[in-house]
Amino acid sequence: MNKVVDATPAQHEAARAIIHALNPDARLIETDYSRVSPDQIFDTGLFDFERAHQHPMWFKELYGFDDHVPEDAEYGVTSFVWEARRPLIPERFNEFLQTPLPGGSRSCSSACSGR
Structure with missing residues (x-):
C-alpha cells in the first residue's frame, strides 16, 4: 500500500480492510514513494500454485472466458x-517521448534505452 503518509487514519484502515477482504492471506507492505526492499517482493516463496488454483476467481478466469472482458x-x-x-x-x-500525449501515457522497455 503506497502513500500511507498521505492517508487519514480512516482512509488507511479502509484501504487495509479492502485489501484484506480481497485477499486475507496477502502480506501487506505499507510504504511511501513506493520504497520497498526487493527481498520483500521477489522470491518470497509465498505463492502456492495449488492453493491459488483452488480459488474461485482463478477458476472463473480460466473457464469463464465467455464473460471475460479484455x-x-x-x-x-x-x-x-x-x-x-x-x-x-x-x-x-527521445524527442518523440517528450511530446505531449493527451489522455495517455507511454512506457518503453529496456530495449528502447539500449540496455
Whole structure:
C-alpha cells in the first residue's frame, strides 16, 4: 500500500480492510514513494500454485472466458510493438517521448534505452 503518509487514519484502515477482504492471506507492505526492499517482493516463496488454483476467481478466469472482458476494452488500455529494419535514432525517439500525449501515457522497455 503506497502513500500511507498521505492517508487519514480512516482512509488507511479502509484501504487495509479492502485489501484484506480481497485477499486475507496477502502480506501487506505499507510504504511511501513506493520504497520497498526487493527481498520483500521477489522470491518470497509465498505463492502456492495449488492453493491459488483452488480459488474461485482463478477458476472463473480460466473457464469463464465467455464473460471475460479484455483489459483494453474494460480500461481503455492499448499497446503496440514497433519493429523496423532501420536503426532507432535515440535522440529522435527521445524527442518523440517528450511530446505531449493527451489522455495517455507511454512506457518503453529496456530495449528502447539500449540496455
